[in-house]
Amino acid sequence: MAEAFTLWFTGITHSGKSTIGSAVGDALRARGLSVELLDSARIRAYTNRGLGFTKREIEINVLRLGYECLLLNRNGVVAIVMAVSPYRDARDQVRRQIPRFVEVYCRCPLDVLRRRDTSELFARAERGEVEHLAGVNAPYEEPLHAEIVLDTDKLTADQAARQVLARLEELGHIERVEPATYTAEEEEMIRQRLQNMGYL
Amino acid sequence: MAEAFTLWFTGITHSGKSTIGSAVGDALRARGLSVELLDSARIRAYTNRGLGFTKREIEINVLRLGYECLLLNRNGVVAIVMAVSPYRDARDQVRRQIPRFVEVYCRCPLDVLRRRDTSELFARAERGEVEHLAGVNAPYEEPLHAEIVLDTDKLTADQAARQVLARLEELGHIERVEPATYTAEEEEMIRQRLQNMGYL
Numbered sequence: 001m002a003e004a005f006t007l008w009f010t011g012i013t014h015s016g017k018s019t020i021g022s023a024v025g026d027a028l029r030a031r032g033l034s035v036e037l038l039d040s041a042r043i044r045a046y047t048n049r050g051l052g053f054t055k056r057e058i059e060i061n062v063l064r065l066g067y068e069c070l071l072l073n074r075n076g077v078v079a080i081v082m083a084v085s086p087y088r089d090a091r092d093q094v095r096r097q098i099p100r101f102v103e104v105y106c107r108c109p110l111d112v113l114r115r116r117d118t119s120e121l122f123a124r125a126e127r128g129e130v131e132h133l134a135g136v137n138a139p140y141e142e143p144l145h146a147e148i149v150l151d152t153d154k155l156t157a158d159q160a161a162r163q164v165l166a167r168l169e170e171l172g173h174i175e176r177v178e179p180a181t182y183t184a185e186e187e188e189m190i191r192q193r194l195q196n197m198g199y200l
Numbered sequence: 201m202a203e204a205f206t207l208w209f210t211g212i213t214h215s216g217k218s219t220i221g222s223a224v225g226d227a228l229r230a231r232g233l234s235v236e237l238l239d240s241a242r243i244r245a246y247t248n249r250g251l252g253f254t255k256r257e258i259e260i261n262v263l264r265l266g267y268e269c270l271l272l273n274r275n276g277v278v279a280i281v282m283a284v285s286p287y288r289d290a291r292d293q294v295r296r297q298i299p300r301f302v303e304v305y306c307r308c309p310l311d312v313l314r315r316r317d318t319s320e321l322f323a324r325a326e327r328g329e330v331e332h333l334a335g336v337n338a339p340y341e342e343p344l345h346a347e348i349v350l351d352t353d354k355l356t357a358d359q360a361a362r363q364v365l366a367r368l369e370e371l372g373h374i375e376r377v378e379p380a381t382y383t384a385e386e387e388e389m390i391r392q393r394l395q396n397m398g399y400l
Binding site: 034036043046047051060063064067068071072075076077097 | 234236243246247251260263264267268271272275276277297
């Protein structure tokens, strides 16, 4: 059995991290793996005296997420992180600590993100009413050596999730299954998840 | 098989948290459990852009430790936290989130702690050269309802570890073993650990 690994989804808000990360998580569970999803925003909400959003605070949060992945991985649990994690240096620090680290960059042009943004977050950030929106009025540093780059303006979530699974097979982190094998159970889980989220 | 639980060692610096926590961890591993030790100071060092020591920052650290325990417990791993965690409210917030939470208060009079303190930390704090030393020049709020209170000025580390194991049996978190059974393997592990640390 292959050892547990960390899938680290990075990208600007609305780039598809959570949708794709959750779909991949379901598919991995369907293959019998133990999986934990670490959603940066949900963890910040859990620790409700919360960290702020200065560069230092964001880095502390990212390093702590990395530590949590390490704890999970060494106990046989796959960790899937979905976090903007805008600073390259912090992500690379985590990479150095985790034996099987797979960075997944959800890349999407700003104008597409803006169209997806029903809550007007981007518009409000552009008007200065919202602070710290990575890619708009705060830095977002693209990965230079991500194991996986997903152009989420061109891929459906389903296609993106398949691409991640294929790359995980290629990297030897999960066992290769025949395409015919994985259409059955997995496809249904992914389909249902996407339907529940209103994507189908 | 009983479900995984969290053992939370709280107490002032030098009160015995790490020594006793490590010995208990070894004993639990000898019983076949998966165990992670979460040492607050080591985690702070890992996330090296570190949190500070304001009340808010200490609380964030404690809540985050609690979150890590939750992640581990739900994947079948016993979590042992060794952290001063001086604020009662933060510890109680964690208690409310974790299904099987066992607070272990390492209680020790200040004058005994001072005698143990070869690094002069207490003296330096009293002279104001060191800040944020809980119990000296920063608050330490004693637990009111700890599941286990260890008077570490009166107990050897070995006795204290046995007391914790007995209480865990009583609480139903681990299976009861006959005293005759657990002298063999466990005792040797505890003894070795204490010897390595220079306590025997």
